[in-house]
Ligand SMILES: Nc1nc2c(ncn2[C@@H]2O[C@H](COP(=O)(O)OP(=O)(O)OP(=O)(O)O)[C@@H](O)[C@H]2O)c(=O)[nH]1
């Protein structure tokens with residue numbers, strides 16, 4: 001049997017490799033409009049016109065085969081056949097951005113010089129046309145000595161011709177390849193310029209709109225306030241727009257609880273469904289609208305090209321704490337989840353820069369914290385406005401995010417002066433072109449995020465909540481005793497409460513922190529379940545989580561709880577990824593220790609200051 005043939009997508013960052021990969025294999029790899037999105041090799045299956053299957057590999061973008069960062073190293077190894085467990089690719093598909101031809105041809109020539117069967121995908125020809133650039137693929141093909149196919153990856157244009165060219169790449173004439181083989185970098189640069197010139201049929205300057213947009217958005221004084229205002233609007237929207245949807249979901253869950261209570265006889269099964277599943281897991285699911293709104297903004301920023309500008313704006317500010325704009329995108333990705341954020345640090349070349357970014361990434365408010373913040377804010381912060389169109393709840397949410405960012409910056413500053421010494425390194429990043437985010441892509445992206453959230457609710461959050469419910473429900477209380485006192489979980493809570501009482505946490509909070517290590521949202525479902533079990537025992541009317549919190553907590557407690565979640569490393573998966581990315585337990589142990597330390601101290605400070613202020 002012959003080995004499955006492999007083809008690899010290579011080229012500069014942001015050329016559209018992953019978009020092509022998705023189009024050719026039907027995969028759903030993350031694509032976004034900034035360099036450094038893909039940081040790992042990913043494989044998928046595609047078919048040639050003959051029906052022959054080919055393994056297609058998507059690679060991180062790179063500027064040359066002299067790797068500077070860990071992600072570029074992956075590309076170099078795969079292309080040169082040094083990647084463990086992977087055969088050298090039989091065909092290289094070099095992806096070029098048609099509107100950045102000159103820059104992209106530098107690496108392309110180095111790849112062609114390897115002497116492998118090669119096909120060029122001249123991608124993003126739609127954007128080149130939009131900008132008034134007409135190219136001649138024939139001329140390009142003649143100059144480079146390899147077939148060139150025009151493509152528009154996101155519209156699936158040119159794919160058949162590309163697949164056709166891949167199929168006949170084996171018999172390529174290599175006789176001209178030696179000419180490029182021995183070239184130095186300056187020679188390749190010069191050749192790139194000439195080849196690009198030769199391939200341009202006509203050009204008209206229509207960059208004006210985008211150039212003037214950049215004049216405003218990247219302006220040293222205007223840029224930062226615009227970015228800040230945009231982030232502010234996002235957090236206002238998360239509360240204001242989500243409310244009707246969240247209320248509707250809440251209504252459905254309450255109706256389900258009432259239905260189950262009517263349909264099932266009193267007993268363990270009914271308690272399990274109402275207290276554990278519906279109250280517990282349901283209390284997290286109601287935050288789906290907030291998550292979706294947050295991601296709608298993040299995806300639109302990524303796809304439009306603004307995200308890379310934000311990194312550029314932040315670069316100057318980040319330099320003060322010894323980081324560069326390079327760290328900004330991993331940190332911003334951490335708003336979704338620290339795990340992809342930590343992975344994205346692979347695009348950072350300097351090891352100390354990278355380590356610092358990994359260590360502070362968990363301080364960025366991940367979306368799992370959103371339900372925790374939102375439920376406490378909804379219970380304790382009045383839904384009033386503090387100015388025209390500025391809701392107090394959204395403002396507090398924004399403040400919590402800012403607290404995480406400031407925390408990260410201060411920690412980075414300290415780390416860069418101590419354990420990860422080093423100065424700020426320079427920051428060069430190509431700014432991608434602006435683009436209207438295609439609605440279809442946005443919709444798919446949102447659907448994926450929503451699905452991730454619901455899957456978490458159905459698996460890890462469900463499991464952790466149910467485990468807690470079991471520990472809370474047994475052994476059964478004697479008459480007159482509270483169920484929490486009688487249960488195993490109650491005993492654990494008593495022990496933990498000794499440690500947490502000085503920072504204002506009650507037994508229920510202390511208990512909720514344990515299952516919340518599995519996923520932060522579990523803090524919410526755990527509280528909901530704990531109060532439901534307790535409440536049922538006291539023959540109370542069925543109530544939602546929020547009224548119970550209002551009845552049982554004081555404002556200083558609630559604020560201390562929020563402060564805890566700004567800092568605490570409440571997530572085992574993040575710790576595991578940090579271990580993998582730093583190759584050992586040393587740094588994750590350090591991370592966990594400093595984060596718990598900060599969480600404890602700041603929750604304490606918040607609690608006692610709030611008490612002193614008479615809140
Ligand atoms: N208009 C247009 N946009 C494209 C095309 N191909 C890709 N894009 C967009 O360009 C951006 C970059 O695409 P990716 O596929 O993430 O690029 P990449 O080469 O994988 O980038 P890295 O993983 O960072 O190396 C995304 O916003 C895509 O939607 C195209 O042919 N036309």
Ligand SMILES: [Mg+2]
Nearest residue numbers: 017018037038
């Ligand atoms: Mg990619």
